[in-house]
Amino acid sequence: MNHPLRRLWTDACDFLLPGACLGCGLACPWEMGLCPLCEASLPRSEQPVQLRPLGAPWAISVATFNYEAGLPELLRRYKFSEDLTAGRCLAKLCLPTLSAAPLPCALVPVPLHRQRLRERGFDQARGIAADWAKALRIPLLDSTLTRERATSAQTRLSAEARRRNLHQAFVAKGSCPAHIALVDDVFTTGSTAWAASEALMAAGAQRVDVWVVARVPAPRAPMTFDQNCVLKPSRTSRGGA
Numbered sequence: 001m002n003h004p005l006r007r008l009w010t011d012a013c014d015f016l017l018p019g020a021c022l023g024c025g026l027a028c029p030w031e032m033g034l035c036p037l038c039e040a041s042l043p044r045s046e047q048p049v050q051l052r053p054l055g056a057p058w059a060i061s062v063a064t065f066n067y068e069a070g071l072p073e074l075l076r077r078y079k080f081s082e083d084l085t086a087g088r089c090l091a092k093l094c095l096p097t098l099s100a101a102p103l104p105c106a107l108v109p110v111p112l113h114r115q116r117l118r119e120r121g122f123d124q125a126r127g128i129a130a131d132w133a134k135a136l137r138i139p140l141l142d143s144t145l146t147r148e149r150a151t152s153a154q155t156r157l158s159a160e161a162r163r164r165n166l167h168q169a170f171v172a173k174g175s176c177p178a179h180i181a182l183v184d185d186v187f188t189t190g191s192t193a194w195a196a197s198e199a200l201m202a203a204g205a206q207r208v209d210v211w212v213v214a215r216v217p218a219p220r221a222p223m224t225f226d227q228n229c230v231l232k233p234s235r236t237s238r239g240g241a
């Protein structure tokens with residue numbers, strides 16, 4: 001936080017209505033909750049819209065941010081501390097990306113199981129979906145999809161184990177509109193999106209897109225300099241597959 005403009009910035013902010021920036025904690029009068037320097041430092045995705053992987057039931061996934069650098073902390077504040085300013089701020093920063101994507105007939109948040117909802121008292125995907133629905137004037141269907149099976153925590157499972165863990169965990173009630181965007185906070189391996197999209201398609205949706213705040217980036221190949229001092233991805237294996 002040694003940016004040369006920082007002192008000027010803080011003084012100006014102190015003089016106005018001081019609130020704390022979600023990123024650096026310094027005075028920040030913006031409704032957004034982040035000062036421009038912290039906002040500019042958030043890890044934006046280089047490829048916000050991605051086509052489905054082979055065989056996946058959704059059409060495209062849209063993520064404004066990469067789940068790295070300051071993003072996990074901001075989302076944790078929203079998800080586990082009910083810091084609504086953090087949630088609103090992230091939801092708002094995603095709007096330019098989302099409004100450029102094909103707009104669906106309705107937004108459906110990925111639901112928590114009722115037991116998890118009781119424990120946490122707060123449904124982060126529903127909050128984000130409600131903000132997007134309001135801003136983009138798209139109907140919010142927040143009781144269409146339910147999570148019928150409480151699944152074990154997924155963070156340490158492989159992609160395949162996540163798929164097994166979530167198989168038939170979701171049920172969609174009623175008849176779904178043709179084009180739905182499924183909303184979640186983070187896209188990790190796609191296993192949640194997979195199970196939820198299958199349930200929506202079984203209930204009549206013809207196209208499901210996945211809208212998230214952040215996507216866990218694919219591992220990048222380590223970079224090395226070649227003999228001409230050009231930076232290139234290093235070979236991951238020698239003579240291997």
Ligand SMILES: [Zn+2]
Pocket residue numbers: 021022023024025026034035036037038039
């Ligand atoms: Zn800041």
